[in-house]
Each structure stands twice: as C-alpha cells, then as structure tokens.
Amino acid sequence: MYVAPTPAELKRLDAYWRAANFLSVGQIFLWDNPLLKRRLTLEDVKPMLLGHWGTTPGQNFIYAHLNRVIKSFDLDMIYVCGPGHGGPAVVANTYLEGTYSEVYPHIGRDEAGLRRLFRQFSFPGGIPSHASPECPGSIHEGGELGYSLSHAFGAAFDNPALFVACVIGDGEAETGPLATAWHSNKFLDPVTDGAVLPILHLNGYKIASPAVLARIPAEELTQFLTGCGWMPIFVSGHEPGPMHAQMAAAMDQAVLEIHRIQRQARKYGQAARPRWPMIVLNSPKGWTGPRTVDGQPMEGNFRSHQVPLHPADHPGHLALLEDWLHSYRPGELFDAEGRLEPELATLAPVGRRRMGANPHANGGLLLRDLHLPDIASYAAEVPAPGSPGISDTRVLGPFLRDVMRLNAEARNFRVFGPDETESNGLTAVFDATNRQWDAETAPGDHWLAPQGRVMEMLSEHQCQGWLEGYLLTGRHGLFNSYEAFIHIVDSMFNQHAKWLKVSAQVPWRRKVASLNYLLASHVWRQDHNGFTHQDPGFIDHVVNKKAEIVRVYLPPDANCLLSVMDHCLRSRHDVNVVVAGKHPAPQWLTMPAAMAHCAAGIGVWHWAGNEVGNEVGTESTTAAGPDVILACCGDVPTLETLAAVSILREALPEWTVRVVNVVDLMKLQPHDAHPHGLSDAEYDALFTRDTPVIFAFHGYPSLIHRLTYRRANHVHLHVRGYKEEGTITTPFDMTVLNELDRFHLVMETVKRVMAAGGPARAQGEAGAALTRRLEAKLIEHHRYIREYGRDLPEIRDWRWRLSA
Template identity: 45%
Template sequence: MPGEEIYVANPPPDPSHLPDEILKFRVQLNTRDVIPEKELHAIQEFRRAADYIAAAMIFLKDNILVERDITADDIKARLLGHWGTCPGLSLVYAHANLLIRKTKQEMLYVVGPGHGAPAILACLWLESSLSTFWPKHTRNRQGLHNLITTFSVPGGFPSHINAQTPGSIHEGGELGYALSVSFGAVMDKPDLVVICVIGDGEAETGPTATAWHGYKYIDPAESGAVIPIVHANGFKISERTIYGTMDDKEVTALFIGYGYQVRFVEDLENIDQDLAASMAWALDEIHKIQKAARDGNPIIKPRWPVLILRTPKGWGGPKKVHGEFIEGSFHAHQVPLTEAKTDPEERKALQKWLTSYDPCELFGTTGEPNQEILSIIPEENHLKLGQKKEAYAAYTPLDVPAWEHMGVEKGTQASCMKVVGEYLHDVIEQNPSTFRIFSPDELVSNKLDAVLRDSGRNFQWDVASRAKGGRVIEILSEHTCQGMLQGYTLTGRTGLFPSYEAFLGIIHTMMVQYSKFVKLAHETTWRQPIGSLNYLETSTWARQEHNGFSHQNPSFIGAVLNLKPTLARVYLPPDANCFLSTVAHCLRAKDYINLMVGSKQPTPVWLSPEEATKHCVAGASVWKFASVEDGVDPDVVLVGIGVEVTFEVVAAAALLRKLLPSLRLRVVNVTDLMILAPEGSHPHSLEEADWDALFTSDKPVHFNYHGYPQELRGLIFGRPTIGSRVSIEGYREEGTTTSALDMMLQNHTSRYHVAQAAVRSASFMNQRVQVRSHEVISELKHRAEKDKAYIYENGADPDGTFDVPIFE
C-alpha cells in the first residue's frame, strides 16, 4: 500500500547528528526481577482488567462481559471516547498503586491526555473509589454494567476527565496545562508526589514547553515533587507527534537542558519490570533531593527525574482493519472501530479484541475483580489515588488580616496597588504556607513590590532567592502562572494572580476551562469548597499611554462576565480604601472567579475606610459630595465604573457646577459590576426597586465604563426601566503612546464627553438646562480641543488635570 510505512507502530527515528556522548546522560537501571513473579502477574491482571473496561465503555450498552457474540444491539448508538492513550494511562495507574502500597507515599495522579477518561474511570472502579463517591458504580456486576453502559451517554460520565472524576484536579479536553497544575499542587505540600502523565501531543504545546521549568520554582525543603511521565506513543489525531520523531539523543539533550535526569521506559517485552524499576528510581531520587534540602544541605540545581514512556498507541487494540493499521497508528487515537454497529467485519474485530482480555476470568460471574487484581491496590482508603482528600476536601481558609488600620486618609491621593501591596505583605506574613502570588514578572512594575520586602521570590535557580521560603512565583509565562494557581487552589490553598490588564487574555480559555471544572464540582455532593481564583488586573488601558496601543485591552472583564453567574465576580473599586476592602473579601471568598480591576497610579481617595466598607457591601452608592443637593431629584444620573473613568465623572460634575449650576446631577459609583445584571440573573444583582432607587426609574443615565461598552449593554439588557434613557461610553479600541487625558479624549470617556452627555440628556428634563445646552456643549468641546492641542504641543497633560476636583 502506498505510504503504508507511516502507519507502522513506532518506527525508529532517523539517527540524529548529536554526538553519541549525549547518551551517557541517560539513566540505566537493572530492570530484571525488580518485582517478584506474583506481583508481576497481579500488575498484568490489573492492567488487563482496566484495559478491558475502558474498551467496553466506548462500545457496549449490553453484554458487558461478552458472554455471547456481540450483536448490533449490544453496541451504543454513538461511539465516543479516546482509546489510544488508555493502555498507557492504566499501565501507569497500576504501577502507581503498587508503589503506594509498598511505600505509603502520598500521591495524586494528574492526566494530561484528558480524553483518557475510560482508563481512569476503569481504575477507579477497580480500586472501589468510584463507588465511594458514586454509589451506583459498586464493585460488582451491576456496578460494572452501570459504568460501561452509561459512559458518554446522556447522564453518564463524559469522555474526558472532569470534576466528576474522583481524584482529579485537572480538566481534560484542553491540552497543555497538566504539568503546571501538578507543580502548583505540590507547593507547600512536602509529603505529596504528583504523577503527571503528559501526552506527546500535549507536549507540543507552548504551555507544556514552559512548564518544564516548573522545578526551578520548587523548594524541596518546603514542597513536594512531580514525577513527569511523557507518554510517547507517536501519534496525535491524524499526524505524528514531534516527540515521536525524536531519537534518544535528541530527547536526552532536550531534558538535560531543562534540568532533568532522563529515563526511557520502552522495553515492551518487559514493560512492567521496566516501569516498576523506573518509578521506584524516580521516587528514590526525589527523596534524596528532599532529604538533602530538609537536612540543611540542599543540592544546588538538583536534577529531578523524568520518564519517557514509549508504548504503541492503542496498545492491545485491533492490529489491522480494512487493510489499515490501527494499533500503533493515529487510527487508534479515538474510536478504532467506528462502524462496529453496522459493519460485520468491524463487529467481528471488536468481538476478538474484547474477548482477548478474557473478561470472565477477570471478573467471574459476579462481576467482581479477582483477588489477584485487588492485591496491588493500596489497603488504606486515604492512600488510594481516587480518594485523596487533597483532591476534593483540603481547603484551608486564610487568616485574612484586618485592613482598616492601613486605610488611606480621605481627600488625599494614593496608588491602589501600592496600598494593596502593603496589605498583601501582611497576608503573606500571617499565612506562610497557604498563600502564594503567581505573577508574570510584573510585581514591581505594578507597584506591588511590598510583598517582596520580607518574603521574596521562590526562584530556586537564582542564588539570591533559593531556599528562602519566598511566597512569590514570578515567571514570564501567563499559562504557567495560571496552571500553578489552579493546582495550588484545587488542593486547598489560596493564590493571587496580578497582571497587566492587556495580557490576562492570554489565559482566557484556561480560566474558562477551570470555571467549568468548578461548576461541575458544585454539582457533585462530595467535592468541598475551595478558595476562589483571584485575579488582580492593573496597568490598565487608561494609564497605559506610555506603552501604547498594544498594552490597552480590557477584554478579560468580558471573559469573566460570560461565566456561569454563580461563579463570576467582577470588581472595579474606585479608590485605595475600596480596593483594600475588596481584596480582603476576595481572599476570604470560596468557589468564585474574582476579577479586581484597578490603577497603579496615584488617584484620589474618595471614601474613608468606614465609607469604603459600606460602599463595597452595597456594591454601588450615590456619591453625595459630587452630586447636586445630595443627588435628590436629579435631571440626569452619571455613573462611574472603574478608577480612572470615575475620576472623569467626578471631574465632569465639578465642571458642570461652574458652567451650568441649574443642572441637577446625581453621581453614582459602581464597584461590584454584577449588581447591574437583571434581577435574579446573578446572586448580586439588584432588585428592581433598589435599581430604581440608585438610577431612578425615568431619568437619563450615562455610564462611564472602564471596559467595552457592549459588555455593559449586555449586562443591563433586560432591566425593565432602562428603555432608551441610557447612554454608555467605555473603551473604544482607540489609543497610542500619548497622555492620560488624551486616552480619555480618544475613547470619549473624558470629563468633557461625560459633561456633554449630561447636558444633552438633562435638557429634556430641565428647561433651564435646555436654553443653555448648546452654549455649554460648545464650551465643553472648545475646552477639549484646547487640551488636546496643548497635549500634542507639549507632550503632557495641562497642569492640574488630575488634581482632586473641588466642589464649591
């Protein structure tokens, strides 16, 4: 057959041009008789049972032990699942079980090939962890029937690992994050080891490539360790993998450069002895590194173990069907026999495949696994991979310090981030092993550097940082920060992710995937609350005039708004005191995605600590000091949402006091964005009566919003009293390297634009305003043009532009 050679199972790669000397860095082990014959057979029985269940889950809706010939009626209407990775996953699971049973090591199992759920669910059923959390999946014939027949059908387990899978801390389906999640999970867990399987397709992703550096941020004195296993089966959906084309020298050179010791596991005739020896070696190497560090003699730049597991894709499945190779080719990636229900030849191949495992010998007539299979499973429930509390019930609340004494005097100016940095310093001090900050190299730029005063960074390859217990992980990879934060959070701790506003979008899909994990966790009865995922978004577009257009992007707000309302929280505190209150709240909160947006530049402190507390509890309030007659009976309502745009609203109110004193103005600030959503659509949304109390039921309302205007339109759509009386301005995707005021002018969020909107709207409500509206609007346009001309002539805003407005 033309081109047939490309389907041959794992052909040897072409010789590389690297020197043969590189191979001396491979770890060589004696793999003969590592485990005695009895254990070896038990391992093989466990693998055989798991592989059978995994394959049966993909195909069968009846005849679960193939006690008669398979008919079309025995096969599911839709065949879903990914077989190709399953044999490798169950192989590693079996050996992890034996290693735990022998050593009592605390372990979690993180699976990068997320669609390998059949293998993991099969292993969970065999160790009785599935029935612990899902009682209908008992370890007997009925439970096995329920597992096999309901997989990937409505109401059953999906084809990928998710929060419904016991023992899981990583959502399958989106590739690239398993390794960073694993590193986050072991931080501050000195007794925990995570076995992390990375598919060789997943290994091609940018996030995985960066995550290999994760060990450079693991202090073996305070944290656990990861055993990364690259499952190199050679193929992805329809193409070879990069790792599948690399020879031993190339792979060895790559991982030596990353800082690892490399061990190849590829003796297919002796795979169980090979893997048993390799995993035992890896754990022993980890213990040596940890002992040295914990004895006060740390190894500088230790080389941690990594295993390269080479097995055929879809190992044990059909060899060849319709003249095409299946096992060892991309045809085994998903469902190897897609037409088994309608094609007699494929149904015959399925019969041969499933009976090759001899299921009746494995499970007997009762459906219970034989005693040999059970003999390698850890005896203690708390050691079983599916029942580790670190994966579902490990939350330790933070000791969140009081913030009020750190409050800033009302009427002064302060950087929200500088004040918050001081507060986070105290959070770290009071929570030395349950709180970390994950930042893409922006802490100092974002003026949060107070957190580094006593704690520092936890960069083990840096002589200035290693072995000093730093609480900051600063790596210039948003993906790695996000993955580590997820692993850290899901295993019971709390973290914070500060970032430039423009670059949080890099981890948009990761955040969404994580939120799906949390949503499904809420729908289980056994997963306990976890700390919230906390984002601190600063260096905003409104003050990114020095970096230019590329650094101006508030779109992450919209990403959070689109989440399930029970999870999403977006806060735009208007000043330093409100920001302190918000950070304290978010660090105490559980199970949310919290986004806090604020400025690092000095801005006015509008509210005292006591007023800030009340304002944040309410989510929004009338700012009487900026309103006319405390905001009673207004002609128009001006609303600021965000630090800088709120300043422009207040500046507009002060300007209108002078230019048009007959205009009756109410100024409102919104700090909790979710209160604006229609009543009942979000837990924080205002009732209609409360909405009308803030914004009136019939007066014009102008929103000056930090994000994209269409986000706000979508949020308030459905409020029955809105009608056509609302106008919204926000970021218009306009910007360059220019001044702060010019950014506001370009996006129509300046005080002049706000004031014009107020005059136009109020002219319909107040005849005194109407007779002067054209005159005042012309004056406002003139002032805007004069300021713009000044900016372009002098390269800076006019003096006093951002002084605290004075209300006479």
Template identity: 65%
Template sequence: MTDAPSPSAASVLSDTELAALDAHWRAANYLAVGQIYLMANPLLDEPLAPEHIKPRLLGHWGTSPGLNLVHTHLNRIVKARRRKALCVWGPGHGGPAVLANSWLEGSYSETYPDVSRDRAGMGVLFRQFSFPGGVPSHVAPETPGSIHEGGELGYALTHAYGAAYDNPDLLVACVIGDGEAETGPLAASWHSNKFLDPVHDGAVLPILHLNGYKIANPTVLARLPEDELDALLRGYGHDPLHVEGDDPATVHRALAAAMDRAVDAIARHQQAARSGGASGRPRWPMIVLRTPKGWTGPAEVDGLPVEGTWRSHQVPLPGVRDDPAHLRMLEQWMRSYRPEELFDADGRPTAQVLDCVPEGAARLGSTPHANGGLLLRDLPLPPLEDHAVRVDKPGTVLHEPTRVLGGLLEDVMAATAERRDFRVVGPDETESNRLGALYGATGKAWQAEILPTDEHLARDGRVMEVLSEHLCQGWLEGYLLTGRHGLFSSYEAFAHIVDSMVNQHIKWLRTSRRLHWRAPIASLNYLLTSHVWRQDHNGFSHQDPGFVDHILNKSPEVVRVYLPPDANTLLSTADHVLRSRDYVNVVVAGKQPGFDWLTLDEARAHCARGAGVWEWAGTEDGSREPDVVLACAGDVPTLETMAAAGLLRRHLPELAVRVVNVVDMTRLLPHEEHPHGMPDAEYDALFTRDKPVIFAYHGYPWLVHRLAYRRAGHAHLHVRGYKEEGTTTTPFDMVLRNDLDRYRLVMDVVDRVPGLGVRAVAVRQAMADVRARHHDWIREHGTDLPEVADWVWEG
C-alpha cells in the first residue's frame, strides 16, 4: 500500500504536469514510429532518404499510441503514489510502444547496455526491431517488465489476476485490446474478480482500450452504445470509468482524473477489508479508454482515410522506401512530434520527458514482479516418508494414487500458509480428483455469495476452481511468472482446451532460458487424472490421452512427461516436479484404486532412472538375452502388462521375459534430441536390438513409435494403446476394446517371438477364448470377469 497521501478524485493536472505528460507521450510515439521504419538517421539530423528505411517494414502502429498513453499515465500514478505496479499489455502487437517506454525510462539500457539511452542506442533500438538478429514485433520475454507474450490474445486479464493473487501490495494494470476482448477466454476472465481477496491479494485495474478496429474489421465492444457497454461491465462486477476523445490535452486530463479515481477506490476497498472488517465483494474500478486507432499518425494516405480506421493497424505508409511522397509523409509525421524538444543533441530524453518517470525498481520495465525468479523461494516440501504407502509385496494392495498425493499437497499448503506462495487450480474437480485433503489446510477461493449448504468456500482460500480451463491456466501462469508455485489438476481429456496457451508458455520459457537476466521460475505442473481408461461416469466424450502428444511436440529443453504407475512413484514424481524450474511438467496418474508396485526407496530409484527393468516381474535368469520384452508406461498399461507377465509365467515358463516400466516418456528419445533421452547403447541394453518388444502404452500408440523410430530395434517394436474405442463400460472392457488387455498382450508375444506361434498355439487360443467369454459376461453381469476383478500379483 502507498504511504503517500491520495490526491482528490477531482484533482486537475497543472499546465506543467500536462506538458510533461504530453512530452513523454510524444517521445514514446516518436520512438514507436522510428522502430517500425528506420534503420539509420534516428534523430532526423538530415532529411530522410530511402537508405534510412528498413527494406522490410514489419510491425504494428495502430495500437501503439494508445499503449504509450497508458504507459505515460501509469508512470505518473506509480511515481506520485509510490505504488508497486506491474502492467500486462494485452494488445497483440504493442511491441513498439512497450519497448519505447522501457528505453525512455532507462530499464531497457540497463538490461541491454549496448542499447544505450542516447543517439547511438536509439539507432540500435530502431534497427533491431523486427530485423534479423533483433527483437520480435510484439511484447516478448526479451522485453523488460513483461510477463505476457504479445501473441497470447485473450489471456491478458487472467494473467493479470494470477499476478495479483497473494501479492497484497501490488497494483496490476491490464490493457485489454478491443480485438482481444472478443475472445472466449477474455470474456470469461472478467469473472476473475469473484476470486480476488481484498485482504491477501493485490488489485487489478483493467483498462479496456477501444480504438475501434482489428486488422480489417470493426470490433464488437467499440460499436456498442456506451450505455450498453457500461451495463455489461457493471454486470461483470466492475465500476467503469469512461475516457474518450481525440484532443490530446483533453484526454490527458480525463485519463489522469480517471486513474486517480480508480486508485483511490482500490485503496478504499483494500482499507475497508484489511482494517475495517468489510467482508463483501468490492465493485472494483476499471477504465474504458476510447481513442482513435493509429492516433497522431497519417490522417490520409493515397486518398484513403488511415487514422481512426483499420488501415492504421500495421504500417500506415507501406511504400516509404520506393515512393517519394510516402517518404515525405513519414518525415512530416515523425517531425510532428517535435523531437528536438524531446531529446537533446546526444539523443538523451530531456528532463521534461522524464518528469513523470519513476526510479529504480518502481519503473514498469524494472519491477521484479515481471522477473518472478528473483522473488522465488524454494517450496517447503514434506518428507515423502510421511505419505508413502507400505508395500510388503508388489501387486497385492490397492491405493488411490492421487488421494495419497493429496496428503502431500495438504502439507505443502499448510507449510505455505503464512508466505502464501502456493496454489492449486482446477476446473471444478479437486474433490473428484481425490485431492480433497487440501481442504484440511485451506478452502476454495470465493468472493461471491456463500450459502449454508456450501462446503470449503473461503474468502482467503488458495484452492481455485472455476469451470474454465482457460482461467485456470492463465491464473497459474500469471502466478508462476511473478515468483510463486502451483499445480493445475485436470481431467486428462480436457487439458486440450489450453493447448494454445501452453504453447505460448513453452515458447516463453524456451526464450527466457536464453536470457541471462531472467531468473528461473517454478515449473508449470499439470496433474492429469480421471484419465482415458477410467471414465466410468462419462464415457467416450471424456476419453482422450492426446495432451501428452501435443506437449512432446514442443521444445525438448522445456517439456517433461511422466506416467508414474503407482502411489509411491507419483509421490516421488510430484516431489521432483514441484522442486523443478523452467519446465512444463505433465504428470498422468489415476485416481481410482490401483496396485502398489514399489516401495518408496524403489520408487525413488526408478523415477531417477526414468525407465528400468522390474527384475522381480520377469523370468530372465541372466544367462542369456530375453526372448521378449514386455514394456509399459502408465498405471493401467502396467497392470495389464503385469497380468500378462503372470500368464506367461504360468503358461510358458520356459520363455525368458523381461518387464520394463517407463516413467519418463522422454527417455525413449535419443539423447541428441532431448536432455533426458537415452544414448543408443543404454536403450539397446534395456530393450535389446533385435528381440520383440510388446509395449503397452497409456495413450495413442503411434507416439511411442515416433519417439523411438530411430532406434535399432524399432522394427521389432509393437505398441498397444488407445485407438479411439470407448464408451461407458467396465474398466477391463475399455482395455479389451483397444487391444491393450493382458490376453491380447500374451497373444502378441506368441505372434512375435520367433518359433512360438506353432508351439504355443493352444496358449494363444486360450487367450482368445477368454476375450470372447468376457464379451458375454459383462453384458450379463455388468462387472468384469472374476479372474480379472480379483487378480493379484502372484510372482
């Protein structure tokens, strides 16, 4: 909270303040235009010539003047109020504006000393923009002060709220473009205010910037009558403040007054909740800012209107290098900002331009909250021994793995009760996913009405449930990027909803890992459960294991995928991913009762290897290579593989069977393609070079082929997995429908071990007979065959 006195909501800018704000805004506009067009002559010391112009003009002008205006006025608020602030820049290609402001305030030059805040540095700033070897045209990890990729249309507001949760002193401004406002995720994001605790959380100030157009079309919200738009935003629970105009002085005064009123209202709400005992949900302020698209740019080009239309979206003067008339217009445009008043002879911003700029870490480009790794503390994880299940004999005792994990997460939540830097998010499924133990340490965040029949709702809760995967993902990303920890729990099939969001986060991590100044952040951890093989209540619509395939297409240095087969391996995996940094970790684990295979010590060793032989499960004697390898990844495939191994032990005891379990799917890749990948010698030793490998896999079988296609033994690899055969049925019928069942695996062994087909024809026939009998049994009894339902490991 600020220690400075709050100005009256009716405060008026003095002429001196107005002139300083306008000077800063003009300077930022000048720098934005220069980045799009110029590769030389940054201060216009000489008339513009074609050789000063970039050969390829890439970038976006239309949104830049509005973003520059907001940045200028946020500077004023931060400096006058001494507020800790962060801004999330939502419009997709606002890079020229945010880079310009970062350079003006000096944070850019401190981050990149070769882009000095003078004539030479301005030249570098201009040339590098959208230029080979330079920087992207949008806000990106390379941009100081950013936590939001410019291409992530629709996610700005949810990122802003994620940054504000458990950050009580932070003001998070969020500029929402009117094109972005048309997306589904952004429409849902307005409901984030129902989860914002005025006591323990910071504040979000949404600034809906309506400039009227997208690339080539008008925007919906900009064309709504003001009373209809106002009613919509009030219906979302906000108190909108409207600022509109195209006269700079008038807009400056109106925006300053609106920001004063908004920040005053935020302070009142927080004071009422923190000291006055108010418990109702505040009606938080927001600003609706209407300014022309491409404001202050060319009004007309080649007889067509540009300023205030969609034609200003990208490059208003596209023919500058070849058309002398366009070149003259560009020079007139840039000189209209009067750069000689804004920069001294050496290209440094004048004192007037910098009058509104805060200092040090208060600058928007220097806030540590946008470089969350600087604030990150290690998560206090409990000893796994406190939660491990006892395994005296493998495959005889059942536990629900995610319920066991829930106890560990409860301890983590309790251990972070004071520091408040750990949250669990999910779409209405925490209890369903067997993580209900969390409610022993915290409730579910909720600021709306609470009824006597409700359970676990709490104003200060740190479990967050909302039936929007987009919000869950965005909240957690904003939370992690600002230096905290978390876990996203979801039904496996619906993780796909955030495919594009995780794409962007992976790209962010990949880029940020290459920036020396960005400190590592806590990993984005997914727990995917209620998985494809056990959708007893929901059936085919909820059966899709393909999120893993999507993740494994992405940057190898960032992505990890784990399929722990039982409760203890899930504990060990969770301990690892919660400690990790700068990764996207996907953990797939069942919530239904499953067999315990490994003790805690065995689980730790197995997880450290990522893949290994379960010697006790096979029938190798060490005197020769195995006749066949039974491999598995995932809890249900492991069960079926173990049952198949037991059948082979009974029916074909002379067969040398090796059982290999894979926890870390990236181990299947060559070491040259992934840091966790196995060298060929290690892979060959585990799976052999020429023996049949029957691989029972949790998801789509072709993924395993894609990961292992370069291995010497790939021609001998046969994979069973999910192949889009599903319905509401019994657990065993699901695996049988997809040919992943134990009897099919035994048949595969008979079919693929050389010479076994003739010798073991009776065994194969017996397996086929059980499969046929199963079909009739479940239709008569509604349950699985007794030999399946009552099976335990007897090895």
C-alpha cells in the first residue's frame, strides 16, 4: 500500500535541495572559500561570471524529488535536461550522489573537491554551463532548445524497464520541435517500451520575455496538454514546505499511474491508447535567490535568468551574495571537511540507480553489435557494366528487412523517416515489421501496429530526435529522408556532431552507434516535383564538422550501396551520409568489384577508359598518362559521365580517357585534413599533376573545389554539378539545365583538352565538329521534350555497350 512521505522525510528532502542550490550558486560565483569558513571577499569570487541561475533551482527541486521516487519504487531512470544552460543543476546533483567524483576522482567529496568543482564551471579549461557530455548522466546538452522530449522518447523505445524524466523549459516549449514532440505519446508502446515522464517547468520567463505557456490561464494550458493526450498533474507555489508536499504527491501519482498503465498492457493486453501522466511545475524563476537587487525584482523575474549579482562592479552585491549563500545554511549540510552529511547522502539512490551512473546515459556501455546478413545474398546481378537495375534503394530494402529480422529479439534496430519509407524504395522492410503506431486505426490502413520497428512522423525533427535518443542509449538505427528536406534538421545534426566530438574526448564515455542518413529522392530525380524538391546542399553542411566524425558516401549503383550501408551499420561514433537513387538505373559493378571499390572509396574504372594496358583489374601502362580524366561522384553523374565517355571513345578514339569514380567523398581531401583522405602521391596517381579533369558531381561544384584546392592539379579541375536550375521537366533535362548532361560534359572535355595542347590537339577539327553536333543535339532535345513530354529515345534507351 502506498504511504506518503512524512514531514521529517520532506524536511530532509528540503535540506538536500538546499545543498544542490548551494553548490549551484557556488559554481556560478566562487573561486575560493567554498564552505564560507570566513567572510566572503572579492578574491573569493571568479573574475568572470558566466552561467545561468534562473532555471537551476527548479531543476534541483525536480532532481531531488526524482531521487526520492527512484528509491521508493526502485526505478531505473535517466534525466533529460531540456532548459538551456541547466549545467549547474545536473553537475551539483551528480556530485551530491557521488557519480561525479567517481568519473573525476580529482574532484573529491571534500572541501578541496568543492573548490575544484566550483572553479571549473564556465571557466577556461573547465566545463560548459550546459548539461554537456562531460556531465555524467547526460544524453542531452540543451544548448539548443527543442529536442529534449523527442530525445526522451527515443531513449524509451525498446527499453521497457526505463523511466525517462524529461524536464522541459517553458521557453523551450515554444520551439517547433518541442511543440510537435508532445505527440510522441501516440508512438509509445506500453508493453515493449519504457515510460517518459515530461515535467513542464513553468517559471514565467525566457531570457527577457514572458513564456507563452506560463502566461495563459490554467484552464487553457490544461486543455492544450489534455488535447495532446496527456494527463497533467499541477504543482504550483512559492513556499518550499507546501511545494515539497505537492511535488511528492504529484511524483507518486505519476509513477503509480505509469505502473498501472504498464501492468494493464503487459498483463491483460492493451485495450486503448493510454493517457500518460505528466507534471507541470509552476515555480518562480531564480527561486530562493535574492528577492530584489538594486531596487529591481530578481526572484520570479527575468532578471534572474543568468548571473543575478556582479560584486566586482557593484560593491553592495558582495554582501548580497554572501547572504544568499548563507541562506542555504551550508553548516547544516556539509561537515567541516566538506562532505555531505550522512543523513542527507542516504537520500540519493545508490549504484546504477543513480541518474548520473545509469548506463543508459552512457549508451556505449550497453551497445551490442548488430547481426548483419551477408550482403552478397542481396546483390544485383551485373552480367556486364550498364545492366538495367530496378533501383538502388529497392535492392537495399530486402537487406534492411533482414537486418530487422535478425535483430528482432534484441530489439535494437529501427528505421526512422518522415512518412517516406515506401517512397524512398524501402518497402521490403514491411515484410518484417510494421510502422509503430498507438493511435486509432481505420479500415484501409496498412502496416500499423503498436509494436512496429519503423518510426514515421511527418516531422524530420522528431525522426532525428527519436533516433538520437535511441542511439545515445545504446541502440542502432537509420534515418531515411528526401534529400532536399533533410536541411530541416541541419541544426540538430550540428548538435549531435558536436556531442560526438566532445564525448569522444571524455575517457569514461563509450562510443555509440553511428547516426546514419540515407538520402533518397535526390536532386536529379525530382522531375515531377520541380525546383522545391531540389537541393543537394546538406553534404556541404556536413563536411563543415570535425573530420573524425563526418563521412559522406555517394554509391554509383545498388551493389555499392549495399557495401556502403553494411559498413555504416557496423561503424561507431560517426555521422554517415549516404546519397542514393530510388529510380531504375544502370548497374555497373558486380558485388566483389563493388566491395573492393567501396573499400578503396575511389578508383579508376579501367573497363570504362581506353588507356593502354587497360584490361579489367590492371593499372594503366601509358607512360604519358591520359589526355583527359573524367571523374564522377553520385549515381546520375556516373551515368552521364559514362555516356559522355561512350561518345568520346566513338567520336575521338585516339584520345586517351581515364574514368575515376568516387564513392567516399572525403577521399578527395588530403590525409592530414581527413582520416579517409588520400595522400598527395595517391591523389596524383589517380588525377595526375597536369591532366585536365572534368568532374561530374552530385552536388554543388564549389564543394569539390573546396575539398581539393590544395592538390597539385587543382588548376586543371573543372567541376560540373547542381547550379540551382530546375523545374517540372524530364529526368535528362534536369541534367541539361545544370549542364551536367553527357553532351555538356563532352563539349567541356573537348574545350579543355584542346586548351591543354599535346598530341590530342591534332584532332582539333574533329573535336570542333563533335561540339557542333552536340549543340544541335541539345536543340533537338529541347524541342522533343516540349512536344512529347519525355526524353529522346536515344537517352531513354541508352546502354553502355563499349567493350573493355
């Protein structure tokens, strides 16, 4: 039978809260004198004050009460800190529970440790003011607002015993991602998933403006949250005593209701979607801080958001700071050596039940390798280069289907995407699973079930946030999306890449599975959608991040896509971006050849060029090197390049052509710039130091120049790619509009070879005649598509037929 906490227990809980508040204020302000054993002086205060107080006391209050219910109900719980700059609270609480000193032994649980704890906060060489990767128990930094609740749900998926307490700031609640995340409860299965307990923290203000949800009537807020499918439990007030009693009752009610929901579903079956509980905590911003400063309100006001006092600039503030710190009565909380009083220390959970020590918050500890099938079993048959294919992603689909099947028992792999799994050619996964869906269904729906493995919501933010939470707690996944609209999560990608970069430098953090993007429905096959669906620039955005984190792959065909995806699902602590087509396309390499090519990341396709000694699998023996190099990266650029090669080899057979295909984009960078990069000698062996290079690229041409500007042959590199031209048109016309088509590639080749001189210049008239013929062909193409609405027969029916 449930028994409410006694007044004595609540009094101890209040003391624990005071201890966390004291440590939080100390982190923001103090350089020395951590236990106030003497009068405070300016020398005890940090020379530069950085940090955020306003959200901190409310989070300390929540954390203390979560500790109580963890112990009372033996909960397996992690804490997601949504409000920005909540670092003082999570650092203070993980220090009080002992986890912090375990991972950082030099910050001991004594006076010297307190001094180091305070000095490191928001200080050069120390730790940030967020719940950063350096903080144990954190999977969410909160530096950018909006993602806490989607991260919390991602953590809860496939973790049936886990409770995820997610604190949401009222400012954060105004962001689009968070506003959408309330609907994640329609995707949570009470049988196989854990529980998410949102705690909406209303403290009235953002940095300077009022927060919307804190300034609407309680009835309206109740209607909003109830309309989103939640059962809100309200805690509101200012005086600590009554607030502790309210919060304890609210926490107990929420936990008991969650247990009731789970027990009902797991024992008797799920009858209807449950209405999960949540807590709304309405407390003053800057609670327990100075009421007024310099005649202006501080507690309960936006002025408490950051650093409320500045003793160096305002002499009267030093006394206010000293009074503030003494108001927590530290002598009752810590002994003379600086250790937390034993009676209070027992309030924290122990071992892995501490939220700072929970292994789910250090997901690499729980990570297990995926069981992956042999990709050779899914290979596209390629009897000869250029064989027709059903589409690259449709070849990948059965492989992902069987990844689902092989890991069904472990329940550690999911596919995420904004309602585009079918559209992107991955329909085969539905042979093995359904879309997870806990809302109502209607006749005619298909592949919907409470326990599906495909997560779809028409919000890229939610898909990415769910996946990040899933990965950071030790599982694997894939995010598939239309290429143009993956930009919606540019900033989320930024934050995750930064988390990976920093956490890789934290010794006690373990590597997690990579964040894998599959971008289909790409720029070159948006003929029916038009200009709005055309943008390959996510690649440019990705390569800005640290080289040890980011990888970009553009497989030219289905077998290369299988090889790349097999690698990505095995990788750790990377962000892998894979761009692939979903339309029928030529297939170039057998599976053994594709695996070798992808392992190298870049290589000469000897069978496509005509250098001397050009048998398949051999190196060129042409001493002088080729007259021209045609390079390509991406499926459509590869197709157009090989079509251009076929024209050149038939019209100008005496010209020596080398074909280089790039799968791993980062191979183009020097090795000292990216771990996948080629050395200068390796790069020069492929591209020479002085041969014209015509490079057909999937994305914006400037990116290739950016990656290769340090190379010796950069002056001879001429890149064709997307240049913001597009409309409702034919597939081939998309390449023509951007001058990436075979005809423009050939004309560019003729121009550059003739300008370079050499033996090939002797065929100048033949080259000029070829250019005139292709210019006429472009005019014919323009007329034909406008009359018949599709590409010329010679384009539609083109096949690679040149012998090696």
